[in-house]
Amino acid sequence: MQRGLPALALAALPLLAITPPASADTSAAAVAATPAPVGTAGGAGVRAPLPLFEAIDKLSVEEEHRAGYKRDLYKHWNRGLNAGDGCDTRKEVILAEAGVAPQVAAGCKLTGGSWRSAYDNVVVTDAARLDVDHFVPLAEVYDSERTPWSAARREAYANDQGSPDTLIAVSAASNRSKADKDPAEWLPSDGSYHCTYAATWVGTKLRWDLAVDDAEREALLGLAEDCSTTTVVYEPAP
Template identity: 35%
Template structure:
């Protein structure tokens, strides 16, 4: 009887452990991320005062009724059920930034790894609208992540020298992903940003 109880308790404990969500594509190895980081242009951010979120059209239709947000929710969730409008009606989402697990899509935001304003002040202000649209809806790099809504809001448009995810164990993946996106779009970084990213990559 005792053995059965212990086995049952162990099964419950294991099932309660949140399983990490599938990672977005394009996360480089640590070595490649360090190489990419070293090749990025380091200069002061330039804010021309003209940034507007609407300059980065986002949550475009991807397929059928599904837009980018719903596509990421389905990609990163577990047992996600959607209705005819592609809205997620049930599922489970693990937020890698803070380790929280959610069962309501309304508790989950889609984070832009490199925030739209940060992109603007590091080179995107010279892009075409088409390129900004691509950046805001990019499913091919580690740019879009399903995370806890208030954690995403706390991050806002901050770079890694001003904000880091609550889970220190995620620093490595966070830094590799940030570097990969900046490298893919030839965006610049500040010296403080590079220092923070270097420290985070050293946790890998």
């Protein structure tokens, strides 16, 4: 994933450091040859780097529970971290992930700029053609809550900018192809991103103490077989 930060972007928070195999795409700031040490830039709560297999083993395996899900249980988008900039969380993520910064007009109207969509390796030059995706989709979060979350925790997840990986700006087409599917049901069309995708999915679930179901776990383990050098660092959500 690209994490280039323009002047208006949020401060970098390297909470999930992922080391891909040598053949994988290494252009993203979330992909690092040497994960951040515990207790440094990521904060005192950052967990030590784990091989992807070990990180998967830390996930609780439970049945999903979709009954009662409604998207509006997860309030988004809120005012974002910079309440005075006129941009909501969605626009702040788009600004943070721009490879070429867009022009920002009143009301946080964006023109110009350039983004690389990690799911399909497509370059997008119109912010209106971007979706900001919840890396673990909201319906999947609901399925995976180990105990029912409060409204405040659900809003915190839906607008999480404490990790650079919970939210990601991608092409609208790739996001709508993914919808609310987990890795047993959908993977990015860009195969070089699969190790990063698996590690970020696992790290996000660990950050938010979310469970996986059997099929999801088996799919992640299958991906890990081809990602022997991939490691995950995560920080539990507040």
